[in-house]
Amino acid sequence: MRVHLKIWRQKDAGTAGKLMDYELDNVDNHMSFLEMMDTLNEQLILKGEMPVEFDHDCREGICGTCGMMINGQAHGPVPGLTACQLHMREFEDGATIYVEPFRAAAFPVKRDLKVDRSAFDRIIQAGGFITASTGQPAEANTILITHETAESAFDSAACIGCGACVATCKNSSAALFTSAKIAHLAKIPQGEKEAAKRVLKMVSRMDEEGFGHCSNTEACEVECPQGISVLNIARMNWEYTKANLLKD
Amino acid sequence: MELDAKIPEGPLEKKWSNYKAQAKLVNPANRKKLPVIVVGTGLAGSSAAASLAEQGYPVYSFCFQDSARRAHSVAAQGGVNAAKNYQNDGDSVYRMFYDTLKGGDFRAREANVYRLAECSLNLIDQAVAQGVPFAREYGGYLSNRSFGGVQVSRTFYARGQTGQQLLLGAYQALMRQVAAGKVDLYSRHEMLDLVVIDGKAKGIIARNLDTGAIERFAAEAVVIATGGFGKIYYLSTLAMGCNGSAIWRAHKRGALMACPSWTQIHPTCLPQAGDYQSKLTLMSESLRNDGRIWVPKLANEERQANDIPEEERDYYLERRYPSFGNLAPRDISSRAAKERIDAGFGVGAQRNAVYLDFSKAIQEQGKDKVKEKYGNLFSMYKKITADDAYTAPMKISPAAHFSMGGLWVDYELMTTIPGLFAIGEANFGDHGANRLGANSLLQACVDGYFILPYTLANYLSGELKKERLTIHHPQFELVEKEVTGQLERLCQINGTKTTDYFHKQLGKLLYDQCGLSRSEAGLKAAIKGIQVLREEFYKDLIVPGTQGEINAELEKAGRVADYLEIAELMCNDALSRKESCGAHFREEYQTAEGEALRDDENYCYVSAWEWKGENTAPVLHPEPLVFEFIKLSVRSYS
Ligand SMILES: Cc1cc2nc3c(=O)[nH]c(=O)nc-3n(C[C@H](O)[C@H](O)[C@H](O)COP(=O)(O)OP(=O)(O)OC[C@H]3O[C@@H](n4cnc5c(N)ncnc54)[C@H](O)[C@@H]3O)c2cc1C
Ligand code: SF4
Ligand code: FES
Numbered sequence: 015m016r017v018h019l020k021i022w023r024q025k026d027a028g029t030a031g032k033l034m035d036y037e038l039d040n041v042d043n044h045m046s047f048l049e050m051m052d053t054l055n056e057q058l059i060l061k062g063e064m065p066v067e068f069d070h071d072c073r074e075g076i077c078g079t080c081g082m083m084i085n086g087q088a089h090g091p092v093p094g095l096t097a098c099q100l101h102m103r104e105f106e107d108g109a110t111i112y113v114e115p116f117r118a119a120a121f122p123v124k125r126d127l128k129v130d131r132s133a134f135d136r137i138i139q140a141g142g143f144i145t146a147s148t149g150q151p152a153e154a155n156t157i158l159i160t161h162e163t164a165e166s167a168f169d170s171a172a173c174i175g176c177g178a179c180v181a182t183c184k185n186s187s188a189a190l191f192t193s194a195k196i197a198h199l200a201k202i203p204q205g206e207k208e209a210a211k212r213v214l215k216m217v218s219r220m221d222e223e224g225f226g227h228c229s230n231t232e233a234c235e236v237e238c239p240q241g242i243s244v245l246n247i248a249r250m251n252w253e254y255t256k257a258n259l260l261k262d
Numbered sequence: 263m264e265l266d267a268k269i270p271e272g273p274l275e276k277k278w279s280n281y282k283a284q285a286k287l288v289n290p291a292n293r294k295k296l297p298v299i300v301v302g303t304g305l306a307g308s309s310a311a312a313s314l315a316e317q318g319y320p321v322y323s324f325c326f327q328d329s330a331r332r333a334h335s336v337a338a339q340g341g342v343n344a345a346k347n348y349q350n351d352g353d354s355v356y357r358m359f360y361d362t363l364k365g366g367d368f369r370a371r372e373a374n375v376y377r378l379a380e381c382s383l384n385l386i387d388q389a390v391a392q393g394v395p396f397a398r399e400y401g402g403y404l405s406n407r408s409f410g411g412v413q414v415s416r417t418f419y420a421r422g423q424t425g426q427q428l429l430l431g432a433y434q435a436l437m438r439q440v441a442a443g444k445v446d447l448y449s450r451h452e453m454l455d456l457v458v459i460d461g462k463a464k465g466i467i468a469r470n471l472d473t474g475a476i477e478r479f480a481a482e483a484v485v486i487a488t489g490g491f492g493k494i495y496y497l498s499t500l501a502m503g504c505n506g507s508a509i510w511r512a513h514k515r516g517a518l519m520a521c522p523s524w525t526q527i528h529p530t531c532l533p534q535a536g537d538y539q540s541k542l543t544l545m546s547e548s549l550r551n552d553g554r555i556w557v558p559k560l561a562n563e564e565r566q567a568n569d570i571p572e573e574e575r576d577y578y579l580e581r582r583y584p585s586f587g588n589l590a591p592r593d594i595s596s597r598a599a600k601e602r603i604d605a606g607f608g609v610g611a612q613r614n615a616v617y618l619d620f621s622k623a624i625q626e627q628g629k630d631k632v633k634e635k636y637g638n639l640f641s642m643y644k645k646i647t648a649d650d651a652y653t654a655p656m657k658i659s660p661a662a663h664f665s666m667g668g669l670w671v672d673y674e675l676m677t678t679i680p681g682l683f684a685i686g687e688a689n690f691g692d693h694g695a696n697r698l699g700a701n702s703l704l705q706a707c708v709d710g711y712f713i714l715p716y717t718l719a720n721y722l723s724g725e726l727k728k729e730r731l732t733i734h735h736p737q738f739e740l741v742e743k744e745v746t747g748q749l750e751r752l753c754q755i756n757g758t759k760t761t762d763y764f765h766k767q768l769g770k771l772l773y774d775q776c777g778l779s780r781s782e783a784g785l786k787a788a789i790k791g792i793q794v795l796r797e798e799f800y801k802d803l804i805v806p807g808t809q810g811e812i813n814a815e816l817e818k819a820g821r822v823a824d825y826l827e828i829a830e831l832m833c834n835d836a837l838s839r840k841e842s843c844g845a846h847f848r849e850e851y852q853t854a855e856g857e858a859l860r861d862d863e864n865y866c867y868v869s870a871w872e873w874k875g876e877n878t879a880p881v882l883h884p885e886p887l888v889f890e891f892i893k894l895s896v897r898s899y900s
Pocket of ligand 3: 069070071073074078080096097098
């Protein structure tokens with residue numbers, strides 16, 4: 015099949031970028047979207063041009079590295095997929111495809127489609143952990159956790175840190191990402207002890223990093239490849255209110 | 263060179279506690295003076311960096327991804343083993359030790375393997391304390407399942423994302439130490455060389471992948487936790503950035519490489535669909551608990567799977583290995599699949615796959631039960647292939663997956679360069695010639711959380727009184743020049759072929775000649791082929807851009823340049839071992855039934871290789887494997 019690509023090219027954070035046109039006519043519909051990008055890059059290199067820089071690593075939807083807007087949607091048109099899991103069979107022969115970086119003030123562009131998501135690491139550093147030193151922990155089965163609780167904690171913990179929620183949100187809010195970690199740890203007995211401290215610190219870090227406020231549009235949930243539910247945001251808000259009330 | 267594995271004295275079950283009792287410690291006040299570099303943030307690197315920082319050592323942590331959480335440990339699906347015996351099905355530390363040793367075809371050290379099984383108990387406790395949401399029974403107790411090569415249920419899991427959840431636990435522990443100011447984090451930094459001063463590892467040279475800047479880091483010890491190099495085969499279950507560069511540069515600076523050719527080819531991956539393909543996705547081995555593997559009895563069968571009647575199907579694993587059946591170990595299952603595919607019984611458009619069939623499980627347990635156990639894997643299969651595995655069998659095929667080989671380390675996980683340690687998949691250790699499923703997440707964690715914190719202290723205690731070297735030492739200058747020189751060389755070739763072209767050629771060559779089965783003639787031809795390819799690489803490669811900027815192509819070119827050298831050592835390693843064991847199957851050495859024929863009299867050793875310079879043959883230093891506690895047996899799964 016043949017595709018017309020309009021891809022965002024930008025040298026670095028300080029330089030203005032623009033959409034550039036590319037034609038690709040040797041696309042197999044079994045190719046993944048990123049393999050299509052590889053094929054384009056191969057052609058560009060052989061023509062002596064600079065290839066398109068984009069982020070990717072595992073190519074199986076779990077590392078959260080790949081992230082781009084495809085036709086205006088984070089990770090492209092198919093719900094529940096990362097960009098690396100998207101296949102060309104989802105597009106029509108002759109389609110025009112827009113490829114742009116995740117856009118948010120807190121995610122500056124490094125080059126082309128690569129953005130800086132280190133703000134996510136700093137949100138976790140603020141409190142997204144359990145204070146348990148390594149070495150000699152208690153026997154695992156002394157902490158009983160019901161099947162339902164474990165499954166529900168897992169649902170929250172499944173976030174891959176890709177940033178699609180931020181890119182999709184009109185406020186560039188990191189509420190879904192942050193709340194997923196807060197909920198995961200608050201739901202289980204090991205993590206619940208420091209839930210109050212955690213939520214206050216993580217939320218304030220999220221604000222400091224320049225992410226916007228959540229106005230409950232729920233767009234993030236729709237684009238999240240891991241199906242992280244906005245109920246996590248409700249849980250975060252509840253934990254936050256509780257922590258503030260009980261603070262003094 | 264005499265290799266000393268430094269195995270502690272005493273009975274098997276006392277060795278590790280004896281070691282710990284005698285290991286030297288560093289006083290907490292002095293730890294601050296002993297910085298440690300940890301390269302890699304996978305399970306091995308994160309767990310080590312977090313543990314060392316908690317103890318008070320200043321830690322520099324490196325990874326090439328943009329976040330430590332993205333290390334490829336994240337992709338492990340199936341689970342992690344521990345001899346907890348929660349199921350009361352006869353498991354014990356000893357049984358796990360024996361299963362692992364036998365699974366590895368008796369090509370690992372008894373003491374190391376026993377320690378792995380012993381520390382497995384604690385790891386589950388550790389992960390639970392960190393909040394890892396393992397699967398639970400309704401009453402709240404931890405749940406287990408079974409994996410290939412064993413007859414007990416000792417695998418702990420978190421749906422199909424066990425690696426992700428374990429890694430997030432370790433990553434969060436690491437982030438906690440970053441926040442406490444005890445770890446300096448260098449993501450998007452690639453280690454390009456090791457700095458050895460007066461025979462000891464004292465630092466690294468790394469490239470900042472976001473700016474292209476070459477940076478120097480000095481420390482009192484260097485820990486390499488850079489994972490596996492199975493990506494050398496191009497098509498593999500590894501991530502695109504996985505590489506052998508850090509261990510290879512360390513090798514060229516004097517660290518021996520052990521058994522580099524021992525690669526696990528995983529039996530249940532999605533088959534290659536075309537030339538453009540960049541990776542092969544693994545379908546968790548847990549599927550083999552309920553899925554039955556078969557091919558048509560008729561070669562070049564044209565009918566669809568569902569149209570082939572039961573009596574015309576060959577369930578070849580159940581036929582050849584009745585007591586383990588579909589749960590036969592990976593090397594055996596992969597080889598059996600290759601045998602059927604090569605004989606013309608392969609299925610799918612490219613005839614490069616076998617069926618993995620769930621119809622019996624669905625019939626017996628119901629679709630809902632099967633969905634509960636494997637739902638996410640079935641939906642992953644559908645995402646990639648657009649096929650529904652509830653109604654027709656999956657098509658699967660073997661793919662390069664895990665490097666049993668790596669840097670040679672002693673019982674303390676130290677390489678032959680004092681002060682240079684290797685942990686996780688980057689070392690050669692506990693898995694012998696074949697790794698059992700769910701044992702390597704375990705090994706990576708155990709190395710980092712429980713072993714290195716003791717053994718590193720034992721080494722560092724001797725460094726305390728020595729002079730601190732800085733990055734201004736002339737050796738840093740020298741190594742940095744070599745690194746920039748090599749990068750410049752790659753940028754200046756200006757040929758006509760991209761890095762991927764060379765990588766694909768290399769991958770095919772290796773897969774065919776140094777993959778599931780090997781022969782003297784094939785390996786010799788492969789060595790020639792690799793040399794020719796390497797020459798062509800340095801003549802005809804094209805790398806766009808410069809070294810002083812973001813340049814993904816240059817990153818790839820550097821990795822492939824190293825792969826082109828590692829590949830030759832792999833072939834030499836495979837050539838020198840005139841026996842079959844585990845994943846290493848030499849066509850000349852097999853039983854009448856086509857099973858691996860080990861030669862304990864002549865090859866019961868670890869092959870450790872010394873680099874002697876370009877165009878000079880590497881030198882083999884065998885480390886004999888001494889079995890004091892168990893008797894070697896023929897590995898039989900029939
Ligand atoms: C798809 C898949 C599924 C698996 N499933 C299972 C399973 O179910 N159970 C099981 O036990 N095992 C499984 N394994 C194996 C297991 O996941 C790995 O062996 C293990 O996670 C390796 O951990 P590690 O910390 O050694 O390396 P990795 O997790 O690969 O981490 C390597 C780290 O090193 C860094 N790095 C690499 N090179 C450089 C460099 N030059 N400079 C700087 N940093 C560098 C990377 O950035 C990364 O942080 C699976 C493997 C794969 C590929
Ligand atoms: S919540 Fe979803 S969209 Fe947001 S970072 Fe996590 S996985 Fe990505
Ligand atoms: S590349 Fe890992 S999620 Fe897409």
